[in-house]
Amino acid sequence: xxxxxxxxxxxxESLLLExxxxxxxxxxxxxxxxxSKGGLLYHFGSKDALAGGLLERLRERSTRxxxxxxxxxxxxxxxxxRTSVPGAxxxxxxxxxYLATLRIAxxxxxxxxxxxxxxxxDGLAALREEITDPxxxxxxxxVGDGLYLRTLTGAPLTGDVxxxxxxxxxxxxxxxxx
Amino acid sequence: xxxxxxxxxxxxESLLLExxxxxxxxxxxxxxxxxSKGGLLYHFGSKDALAGGLLERLRERSTRxxxxxxxxxxxxxxxxxRTSVPGAxxxxxxxxxYLATLRIAxxxxxxxxxxxxxxxxDGLAALREEITDPxxxxxxxxVGDGLYLRTLTGAPLTGDVxxxxxxxxxxxxxxxxx
DNA sequence: TTGACTGTACCGTCTGGACGGTATGAATAT
DNA sequence: ATATTCATACCGTCCAGACGGTACAGTCAA
Numbered sequence: 001x002x003x004x005x006x007x008x009x010x011x012x013e014s015l016l017l018e019x020x021x022x023x024x025x026x027x028x029x030x031x032x033x034x035x036s037k038g039g040l041l042y043h044f045g046s047k048d049a050l051a052g053g054l055l056e057r058l059r060e061r062s063t064r065x066x067x068x069x070x071x072x073x074x075x076x077x078x079x080x081x082r083t084s085v086p087g088a089x090x091x092x093x094x095x096x097x098y099l100a101t102l103r104i105a106x107x108x109x110x111x112x113x114x115x116x117x118x119x120x121x122d123g124l125a126a127l128r129e130e131i132t133d134p135x136x137x138x139x140x141x142x143v144g145d146g147l148y149l150r151t152l153t154g155a156p157l158t159g160d161v162x163x164x165x166x167x168x169x170x171x172x173x174x175x176x177x178x
Numbered sequence: 179x180x181x182x183x184x185x186x187x188x189x190x191e192s193l194l195l196e197x198x199x200x201x202x203x204x205x206x207x208x209x210x211x212x213x214s215k216g217g218l219l220y221h222f223g224s225k226d227a228l229a230g231g232l233l234e235r236l237r238e239r240s241t242r243x244x245x246x247x248x249x250x251x252x253x254x255x256x257x258x259x260r261t262s263v264p265g266a267x268x269x270x271x272x273x274x275x276y277l278a279t280l281r282i283a284x285x286x287x288x289x290x291x292x293x294x295x296x297x298x299x300d301g302l303a304a305l306r307e308e309i310t311d312p313x314x315x316x317x318x319x320x321v322g323d324g325l326y327l328r329t330l331t332g333a334p335l336t337g338d339v340x341x342x343x344x345x346x347x348x349x350x351x352x353x354x355x356x
Numbered sequence: 357t358t359g360a361c362t363g364t365a366c367c368g369t370c371t372g373g374a375c376g377g378t379a380t381g382a383a384t385a386t
Numbered sequence: 387a388t389a390t391t392c393a394t395a396c397c398g399t400c401c402a403g404a405c406g407g408t409a410c411a412g413t414c415a416a
Contacts, residue, residue, distance in 0.1 A: 004360080004361075019284060020199070020283075020284025021198070021199060021200060021284075022199060022200075022284075023284070025404085025405065025406085026405080026406065026407085027404090027405080027406095035361080035362090036361075036362045036363060036364095037362095037363090037407095038361075038362065038363070038364090038408095038409095038410095039360080039361050039362065041406095041407075041408090042359095042360070042361065043360095043361095045407095046406080046407075047405095047406065047407090102330070102331065103284070105198075105330065105331055105332070106197060106198025106199075106200075106201070106281070110332075113331055113332045113333070116331045116333065117331065117333045120328075120331075120333060134338065134339050135339050135343050135344055135347045136347065138338075138339050138344060139321060139344060139347060139348070141324070142320070142321045142324030142325060142344075143317060143320045143321060143324060144324070145323070145324030145327045145328070146319070146320030146321060146322070146323030146324040146327070147320060148324075148327060149323045149324070149326060149327045149330075150323070152280070152283065152327075153280065153283050153290075153291055153294045153295065153298075154283070154288075154291045155291065155294065155295045155298060160312065161312050161313050161316050165313050166313055166316060166317060166320075169313045169314065169317060170317070173351065182395080182396080203370080203371065203372085204371075204372065204373080205370090205371080205372095213396080213397090214396070214397045214398065215372095215373095215397085215398080215399095216375090216377095216396065216397050216398065216399090217395075217396045217397065218396095219372090219373070219374090220394090220395060220396055220397095221395090221396090223373090224372080224373070225371095225372065225373085
């Protein structure tokens, strides 16, 4: 009994990631969630409400992720470097929800942008607790964001240089400035 | 006589950037380009063909941008750092076309991803001509990509740290490893 | 009995696309 | 010199289908 509501949101995310906004129709989402269309509309009264539900989930997961980041035994930076790699999803499922929200950042208008901006701000704040230099903290975050963009485009993440090499480079950069 | 074809592509880009894929309907594009729908369809036989036209333009502009990058008096890196900032568009209009293409990266399926990947590869190759360390070259590119993502979400580019500070940090990082 | 659905039937709107027509100008034929 | 043909570059209308959303009768576990 996973709760149909969550299943609908999961399905919405999946369709957004795999087929984009145009593929995430109410019918398709309902089918993917194994719920009738009527059932979907019972939980989310309109498509806007569905998008709102995704935004709400993003907010929740972002908050939870920030907590995990702060309480990580190796510190926020280590956590961030570990989880911002597309392959390893964040425990809270933040990555997935974030990427899905990115796809509706225009359709949902400003609301999505605001939440997205808040998620970024939360992450940066957590990073700053460990990285004293604000410029460097931002740089680290931007590298993670760049990796996100790669995932968005479905780029192969370049086999030439591994993400692990990138992370260790970042670590040495951080150590040098400390 | 600017050529209706180019005007259509310009309008398509604008709508993609301002309203996203759902706003970029054939009618809307035609209206924005001040061309009738029939006229639009004369130049691009279908919506897929329109997307294809955008991809073609991206390829052209990317090639031209790579040339400008290589022939820049201050070197590829300086050029990249200068132009990857959303505010200052690249001379060839690459930024705009790239961002627009990002919005249809799913609808156009794999074709868009391939071109996007090639643009990234071209940029990285140009960067590598100046930055010997491949990991560092990739890092620089990812920072630029992160800035792109910010533009995509419409994030305020954080007023806390200026992009100029970020650039100078990057420059000093590059100088230190040389 | 209520809440959480399912299933089916619909409706109005919008969208991509097909299609037939038109204006212009250059080439060719007479 | 005039008439005819042809290609290019559009315009405006129409339509089938898809989409979001509504309505409502029924099911079934707690």
